[in-house]
Amino acid sequence: MLSSKTTRIPRQLRVDYYAKSCPQVEQLVGSVTSQQFKQSPVSGPATIRLLFHDCFVEGCDASILIASKPGSKELAEKDAEDNKDLRMEGFETIRKAKEVVEKKCPTVVSCADILAIAARDFVHLAGGPYYQVKKGRWDGKISMASRVGSNIPRANSTVDELIKIFNSKGLTIQDMVALSGAHTIGFAHCKNFLTRLYNYRGKGQPDPDMNPKLLKALRMYCPNFGGNTDIVAPFDATTPFIFDHAYYGNLQNKMGLLASDQALALDPRTKSLVQDFAKDKQKFFQAFASAMDKMSLVKVVRGKKHGERRRDCSMHM
């Protein structure tokens, strides 16, 4: 038997954390996510990406939702350069879900838990796997734009850099390849892959690892100079709104959108995982669900000392 005096087992997050205090929390969030999914389907990819960008900076603590204070010299995370492209539909979904939850269970459920639940809902609504979300996160007290850059991977990150960043969050190479499968839905702005189309590595040629048909199509969307900066292209040209494993088959056909996507099919450390997931949808779904569960537990905050329970997710208490 463990002695209760010497070994204090830290309280873990639990699936039934709100069983007494807010038993209907999942249905409340679910009513908002299913509504959003019908009204504006891009809320799905937007919210899934929001969770990723939250968890990689200060852990899954809703630090990404904080709005910068007018007149303050330090900007909040959401206004960092690497977060500028996060769609407002993700923020809106969480704001609406929090509003609905607050009506029934005032000041009980953290914004961080709502974000984790909403992201799971959207994966499932788009046709992806369902998994249980563990709850009990508190919201964080820190949100600084200056902490974002080094923690978020970029479109031109090398596989080495990707592995390092994911490892620093306790995530394995398999987790990384599975989580990148989130790019089976959603869109990216031209600037994130423009050099692949016209001037790869400064050589005045397109990336040889891009399928010529995709290259041609993307060049029409994205002119080299003076294009509309709002234009986006789908990550998965075949099923941009369906959460399936087509992303991996695309990578094998040199149809990856970002250099960081395509690199996964080329690097010896990740190639065989891409192959496995391209072949076996169930294997991808299992690996994705398990990696999302792990990612949603990165450096979770608990307790008053480091955490808070916000009523308005965009403002510290």
Ligand code: HEM
């Ligand atoms: C492996 C490293 C990753 C890199 C370099 C990366 C990079 C990017 C970039 C550049 C965009 C396009 C943003 C824009 O132009 O608007 C994007 C979008 C997206 N990312 Fe990632 N990402 C990575 C991993 C992930 C992970 C782990 C997830 C979630 C589990 C994720 C989910 C998404 C989603 C769903 C979108 C589409 C967003 C939308 O359509 O609004 N990404 N990512």
Ligand SMILES: [Ca+2]
């Ligand atoms: Ca965070």
Ligand SMILES: [Ca+2]
């Ligand atoms: Ca797809």
